[in-house]
Amino acid sequence: MNTSGMLRDGAMRGKTIIVTGGGTGLGKSITRYLLQLGANVTICSRRQAVLDETARELMSEPDRPADAGEVLAIQCDVRNPAEIEQVISQTIEKFGKIDGLLNNSAGNFISPTERLSYKAFDTIVDIVLRGTYYFTLAVGKYWIENSIPGVVLNISTTYASTGSGYVVPSAVAKGGALIMTKSLAAEWGKYGIRLNAIAPGPFPTKGAWDRLFPEPLASVMDPTKRIPLKRVGEHGELANLAAYLLSDYSGFITGETVTIDGGEVLAAGEFNHLEQVSSEQWDMIEQSIKQANRASKKEGQ
Numbered sequence: 001m002n003t004s005g006m007l008r009d010g011a012m013r014g015k016t017i018i019v020t021g022g023g024t025g026l027g028k029s030i031t032r033y034l035l036q037l038g039a040n041v042t043i044c045s046r047r048q049a050v051l052d053e054t055a056r057e058l059m060s061e062p063d064r065p066a067d068a069g070e071v072l073a074i075q076c077d078v079r080n081p082a083e084i085e086q087v088i089s090q091t092i093e094k095f096g097k098i099d100g101l102l103n104n105s106a107g108n109f110i111s112p113t114e115r116l117s118y119k120a121f122d123t124i125v126d127i128v129l130r131g132t133y134y135f136t137l138a139v140g141k142y143w144i145e146n147s148i149p150g151v152v153l154n155i156s157t158t159y160a161s162t163g164s165g166y167v168v169p170s171a172v173a174k175g176g177a178l179i180m181t182k183s184l185a186a187e188w189g190k191y192g193i194r195l196n197a198i199a200p201g202p203f204p205t206k207g208a209w210d211r212l213f214p215e216p217l218a219s220v221m222d223p224t225k226r227i228p229l230k231r232v233g234e235h236g237e238l239a240n241l242a243a244y245l246l247s248d249y250s251g252f253i254t255g256e257t258v259t260i261d262g263g264e265v266l267a268a269g270e271f272n273h274l275e276q277v278s279s280e281q282w283d284m285i286e287q288s289i290k291q292a293n294r295a296s297k298k299e300g301q
């Protein structure tokens with residue numbers, strides 16, 4: 001595993017990226033790397049104090065390169081178009097233009113679906129789906145009106161494609177955002193606008209772990225057990241992929257979803273549970289199959 005920065009120094013210099021949910025978790029880790037690569041980054045979410053603290057931390061890191069980018073922290077609920085437009089205008093005022101949008105904000109929690117109120121369902125879908133299409137529409141209009149090429153990267157999930165019980169509002173919303181990614185990639189390619197998605201498996205963050213692996217689940221369920229590579233993801237691994245997809249180096253990739261999950265999504269493979277079988281049991285199984293083969297050959301004679 002190598003979690004050090006992959007792109008060359010200064011690879012994102014001159015670029016301005018908006019990162020929703022950039023104050024915490026994966027959004028913060030990706031922002032850290034984009035800044036190191038020279039990009040200016042606007043981080044936005046509901047809690048201004050969290051954003052301000054992250055901005056302070058990222059601007060004063062000891063290994064911050066001399067030519068690192070700057071952070072702008074703006075309060076914004078992605079369910080509110082007027083607040084999104086404020087983020088866009090303040091970003092342009094401060095940094096001159098916008099080159100990329102990382103739709104990373106999300107809300108989620110595990111629950112049997114029949115226990116959810118209408119409001120609970122709406123809350124998740126509004127943050128994840130409505131928030132993603134509001135922000136994409138607002139930034140896309142700005143790019144088209146100003147003939148600026150742009151890139152959108154949506155943080156999705158693997159269950160946006162497979163579906164999953166117990167996170168149904170999130171699956172519905174992430175699935176909708178994923179089909180928007182592909183649809184707009186086809187429609188807006190002519191404007192030089194690219195849209196891609198990343199589908200991460202488990203990457204430890206406080207936000208996700210508190211709501212998806214809470215106690216008493218966390219002590220009895222180890223998410224790494226069903227992952228072929230037997231570990232969770234490292235933030236640096238995701239940040240490398242995100243920076244690449246936001247950079248011009250991925251200029252011919254659009255409408256794509258890159259899964260980064262240690263093979264977790266492959267767990268559905270019909271015979272993968274045979275991992276449980278011991279070597280002694282395999283000896284017996286082999287003998288049993290060979291015996292059946294011999295019997296069937298005899299029958300044919």
Ligand code: HXC
Binds near residue numbers: 111117120123124203
């Ligand atoms: C049932 C619940 C609930 C629960 C909340 N609700 N938690 N219902 N079980 N555990 C209901 C509430 O009762 C309420 O409905 C409605 O949801 C809204 O809840 P509020 O607390 O009023 O909403 P709000 O303050 O806006 O908080 C939003 C939130 C919260 C989504 C509920 O968790 C949040 O702020 N999340 C942001 C960060 C986050 O979720 N990060 C994780 C992303 S991880 P009623 O009807 O009672 O009023 C992710 C990765 C997935 O997406 C893949 C991992 C491998």
Ligand code: NAP
Binds near residue numbers: 025108
């Ligand atoms: P996180 O730290 O909880 O990040 C979620 C962010 O969304 C927070 O910064 C939160 O900030 C922001 N947010 C929530 N509601 C918002 C709203 N209405 N408006 C604006 N911002 C809002 O969790 P994370 O694990 O880093 O998740 C980041 C992304 O990765 C999400 O899209 C998630 O679905 C995805 N993902 C994570 C994992 C994982 O294993 N961690 C796996 C697959 C996908 P505020 O509270 O300040 O608003």
